[in-house]
Amino acid sequence: MSFTKLNLSAPILKAVAEEGYTTPTPVQAQAIPYILEGRDMLAGAQTGTGKTAGFTLPMLELLARNKPAKGPRHVRVLILTPTRELAAQVGESVKTYGKYLPFKSAVIFGGVGMQPQITTLRNGVDILVATPGRLLDHVSQGTVDLRHVEMFVLDEADRMLDMGFIRDIRRVIAILPPKKQNLLFSATYSDEIKKLCESILRNPAVVEVARRNTSSELVRQSVILVDCKRKSALLGKLIADNKWEQVLVFTRTKHQANKLSDYLGKIGISAAAIHGNKSQNARTKALADFKSGAVKILVATDIAARGLDIDQLPHVVNLELPNIAEDYVHRIGRTGRAGNAGEAVSLVCVDEYDYLKGIEKLINRKLERSIIEGFEPDPSIKAEPIQQGRGGRGGGGGRGNAPRSKPQGEKPQGGRREPQKRENRTHHGESRRGR
Missing domain, CATH: 3.40.50.300 (P-loop containing nucleotide triphosphate hydrolases)
Known part of the structure; x- marks a missing residue:
């Protein structure tokens, strides 16, 4: 037709x-x-x-x-x-x-x-x-x-x-x-x-036009197992070794988005971060630079990246898995758009294994797992609860198998505390991202 x-x-x-x-x-x-x-x-x-x-x-x-x-x-x-x-x-x-x-x-x-x-x-x-x-x-x-x-x-x-x-x-x-x-x-x-x-x-x-709550069939999905504190270094290696030119990287928190962007810049990889604390002008410029190729890596939180329209984006990387399984579907949906193939790579540490199980249950498939030489996970490291607050820690952010609550990494703009129940939010102030 x-x-x-x-x-x-x-x-x-x-x-x-x-x-x-x-x-x-x-x-x-x-x-x-x-x-x-x-x-x-x-x-x-x-x-x-x-x-x-x-x-x-x-x-x-x-x-x-x-x-x-x-x-x-x-x-x-x-x-x-x-x-x-x-x-x-x-x-x-x-x-x-x-x-x-x-x-x-x-x-x-x-x-x-x-x-x-x-x-x-x-x-x-x-x-x-x-x-x-x-x-x-x-x-x-x-x-x-x-x-x-x-x-x-x-x-x-x-x-x-x-x-x-x-x-x-x-x-x-x-x-x-x-x-x-x-x-x-x-x-x-x-x-x-x-x-x-x-x-x-x-x-x-x-x-x-797609099965409910499923991931795009055009996106090649894989998992690389790695220790939390070595994720950023591994990402730098993947970008350099594979000569990736345009990559959208997801983190759970604003803190980790800033931290990763700064790290990539220090090792010679152009990067910018977008999240709720960035001004609208800064977010618009970062996206424009990414689309034009002036910036290779765009690091984003889930809320900031919602609705990003980037033609033929080849790569999405989950530096940190989302603790809401449906958000994984939204993340990898940034690539494999409009009939184009794409690749989604998730760097997963021991703390995130429960999140990975939840994602695989939602999309009804087991994701291919691999290990990169020189970045083998340390089997002696035990899972720890993932911190959902501002800080996060290590190269991969959180540690552990926290309850699957909505992440708290995105504080409301304007410095106000976000209500614990979303039903209580009003349209005054900046507690919601659409403002």
Whole structure:
């Protein structure tokens, strides 16, 4: 099937062709017809499957078909994303595919001043991409009008819930008109996601292009066993020996991300770190440098890396395994995108064996294990509990088989303590990453 068979208008097809795309991905081929029919939809799709274009293209088509009467512009489409980076990337897709259409779009998120956003909103926009916290800030100040929304898109709903946005999402939904088209995208499913779907979707079409909670089939996954304190040195060797030019490395904590980035720089490997303590400008620059090749290694925490869109990323390395098995799926989903093969390597110490078992149970496969000469694990070292706080320790961060709670390495911005229960978070302050 080609895009020309999907009932999209000439301006959209022209923009798609200029991006070099001729054939829709499976999620696009399935989702676009349902959305053009005006149906609510639940889409289960891993990152890198083309889901953003899967809702952006038909969204633009419907806006073009249903032009409102002349008058001031109103927000007709609201797209809610969990992180700043994802909001910015969705906003770029809207501009790219809608460049031959007369619609105006805006992206609003926290970490930057509100006044420029207020000015943009007052001038009128058709499509608004936002993170929940900043959107509710504008709502509370009366600087955004959501009474005319025709389509509501909730992107990466699973991560929204993981980050404690459920109350904010419900507040936003309560503000929106009851009569609208609702689209929900999620890489994984949970009871909370099911409840959310039941509350906002009406007789939804269901699109699922990958098995639930599974890792990409295009990603070659492997495990290298190594002592915790030797992980950073081993990573440096792997980068040098294999001549890796672009690697996304995951750590559990901000502290370890900074530590690894500094270590790689000292041994002559260009690296940058992104995490919640970095300013938005610093995060944007680090990502741009990584994409351009100015920086070879991007070290990231799970929250900061959510939504990163990096074309043809060849390598992902887990310096530290996540203590939430589903986060492993999200991490390795950064590579093997859009039909391209990728490689995911996890450096695993004795402390992380329980985490590894949980991941293998989730993805329903046993990962290949190997040992690098000169970095053989010391069999006398016993597992110790992994520290989930700021410090971490050693070259691999934590030590041990801690309970599978959500990591505490990402403190809220602004220095506030993060509530222990995510349901208690409010939209004030910077306790959530979407701000």
